[in-house]
Amino acid sequence: MCLFSADKRVSDSNNKYLEVRADMSIRWSESFIPTLKEQPKGVDNISHSLSLRAGLVKPLISGVYSYLPLGWKVLLNIITIIREEMNSIGAQEVALPSLSPRDLWERTGRWAGWGDEIFKFNDRKDRELCLAPTHEEIITDIASKELHSYKDLPQIWYQIKTKYRDEPRPRGGVLRVREFMMKDSYSMDVDEEGVKRSYALHRDAYIRIFTRCGLDCKIVEAPSGVMGGGLSEEFMVPSEGGEDRIIVCKKCGYQSNREIASYKRKKSDNASNGSNLLTKIYTPVEGSVDKISEFLKVPPSKLMKSLLFFNNSEPIFVLIRGDHEVSIEKLGIKGLRIAEPHEIKSITGAEAGYVSPIGLAIRTIADYSLQGEKGLVTGANENEYHFKDVDIDRDLKVNEWKDIEIPNTGDICPNCESPLSLEQTIEVGHIFQLGTRYSIPMVAFFLDSKGDQKPIIMGSYGIGIERVMATIIETHYDSNGILWPSEVAPYKVVIIPLNIGNPKIKEAAEEIWENLKEKTEVILDDRDETAGVKFKDAQLIGIPWQIVIGERSISENSVEIKSRDGKISTSVLKANAVSEILKELKVQN
């Protein structure tokens, strides 16, 4: 038969396996789009629910999904956008392996740094391997072996590759998973100025990528965490399905990752705190801020939270106001860890909740919010006892004052002094200036024009592909289903003959289909289903445009053109349907 012939197709649809398809259009009756009428159980997240109901994905195990035809088409559309924009800044696509040896990760200290989040196993020769959670080490290894001269730089390499991370808790469907695709790119420059240029190129490309995907991003300064290095920004999309929170000032536009956001401290309003002496009081309740505050009728802001940390073997007390949380990022001490319960007990004599540096000679770091405070309550280093009327200048020695608190809603903007608010967001992209974080330990050096040996200055830049898809759903849906932005939609148009049993309707649908399928991606709903089923499915899978052919309209030789968002619904002559829909598609792009 013509299985390998260049003929485009055999038109008899009974021979569908013999057709050689040159376009991406399809008949619904031949497609695999397993839609779900009912809400899947145990799913409360919008994008999770809709990606299952629209037949985009299928779960295999916790945090691992198969992508079905429709979902894969969307992901490919997102990938195409990313490729175009990455190529446009001169980035070159590569494909790096997922398998990598332990020693590569040991050189940068990230074998331990990633901890249990890295999938590790041994090969048949008992060599220790892992599935790469990211690719800085592998890229830097190549750079160290191949880039020797300033003439070889700069370079930008990128790939779209599956990453493996054994997340402690996968959640939200495809929002946080253990196996996922990432567009990751890496820049290699000769100096700071170079990395800034590469970073700016990426920043602009990311703005274009997310705009084309229909996402409205906020770019916030971010902590660099396990990646290490210097300046870094996150691309955050406001959404209730998100698990990250950012601080924003609605007045002046200040915005930041919550962990490193700053805010203006104000004195606590406590007029009556005089010069009362430090007093020990009996507090027979659980030592949490809420419980102590309730028991003593003291607002949480007058409680001094004392947290014991260890920097290697040195204990450090960290003091913050009771109504705030400490930011490990802001503390900025490498290798800092919270003390174990037995360490707290042996150093202070009491359990967590009843401790403080008062009377102990331990290095103490306090947040600016506590400066000059009197009348505070804190632990007395004895179980079920607290001190009240603590005067921080009188009763203890603070070695260092620092900005170490995480702001809350209502705290004051550091720029314009308006109230700040928290916004729930999804992180879809993250860009880093890495500096020499990887090039020095991995000996990626080059010779500059004077013959001096210098480390390559690097940057790395990521986008979560599936997360972009899920975020688009989170921000583009209604009660009937998904509303895909045109460029990522799996099909641009769905043709809906309402009654396939009516020959006139069927013929009209086939005619439009034949004329349209070479020009855009279109799906013909030729199933023998009732109108309700077809409308519901078309809306659920979110195709931006519908051409509806029913008895009413066909008797007047016309068809309806409807947009998924309900904004456009017009009747056009059947003969003009193709040109009209193409006109609408062009307007939208």
Added chain:
RNA sequence: CGGGGAGUAGCGCAGCUGGUAGCGCACAUGGUUUGGGACCAUGGGGUCACGGGUUCAAAUCCCGUCUCCCCGACCA
């Protein structure tokens, strides 16, 4: 890792005071329908998560294990 919930047909669920495994949707066949998840008839489909125990008898009671979902996780 801590807390909560759940595993019975492809999906959603009932059955749980022990006594032959059920409903709706989906699926197959025939017929009637056809502008918003149709109707009638007939039919196929199960290791009741897994392992042990109690019992004449276990989806059901007891013990253990696994898996999935949700919330929380250096915040004292």
